[in-house]
Amino acid sequence: RKVFWRGAVEPFMMELPTYRLPDPKSVAFNLWLRAKIFINRAGRIILPLVILLWVLATFPYPPENATLPDIDYSFAGMIGRALEPIFAPIGFNWQMVIALIPGMAAREVAVAALGTTYAIADAENATGLLASTLSAQWSLATALSFLAWYIFAPQCVATLGVVKRETNSTKWTWIMIGYMFGLAYLASFVTYHVAAALGGG
Numbered sequence: 001r002k003v004f005w006r007g008a009v010e011p012f013m014m015e016l017p018t019y020r021l022p023d024p025k026s027v028a029f030n031l032w033l034r035a036k037i038f039i040n041r042a043g044r045i046i047l048p049l050v051i052l053l054w055v056l057a058t059f060p061y062p063p064e065n066a067t068l069p070d071i072d073y074s075f076a077g078m079i080g081r082a083l084e085p086i087f088a089p090i091g092f093n094w095q096m097v098i099a100l101i102p103g104m105a106a107r108e109v110a111v112a113a114l115g116t117t118y119a120i121a122d123a124e125n126a127t128g129l130l131a132s133t134l135s136a137q138w139s140l141a142t143a144l145s146f147l148a149w150y151i152f153a154p155q156c157v158a159t160l161g162v163v164k165r166e167t168n169s170t171k172w173t174w175i176m177i178g179y180m181f182g183l184a185y186l187a188s189f190v191t192y193h194v195a196a197a198l199g200g201g
Helices: 024-058 075-090 094-103 109-117 127-137 140-152 157-167 170-200
Strands: none
Touching (some): 024 075, 024 109, 075 170, 140 170, 157 170
């Protein structure tokens, strides 16, 4: 309001309905509806993205005399290493960069993506194995930086679509995307360097 919509402040009024005890039928129906929406989204978005990431992380196969993990020779490894210099100042390695890409569709995908890039099968259920792997690979500063990124970055393409529809403006949608990514990068940068300075690096 101080930058784009200056002027007199108009009063905000919102009428609230009368509070009543929830109807068990209504609660059960809404729970089922939300579960159905999530399963539908998981089937249409999360599963295809995990499969795509698996393909990128699997092909091409490593050469016969390969000394590095298989994913280092894959398309995903190439993409991650190409983008790594951009994210290195906030403590992200190339495996984390790969996980950010499918995470744009839904932040739930990030866990499965990390499991794929670190070659952990069924990462969403094998949380102990994933946690031990990440604790060995990441510093505390890196982990905190990753959390700071997910607080501010836009991590749901569907939400961006709603913003475009509600504002009826491509310009404001891109402005929102830009400032959220910028804020996420700044927050991760500050978090990483402060944590590292305090001994978490």
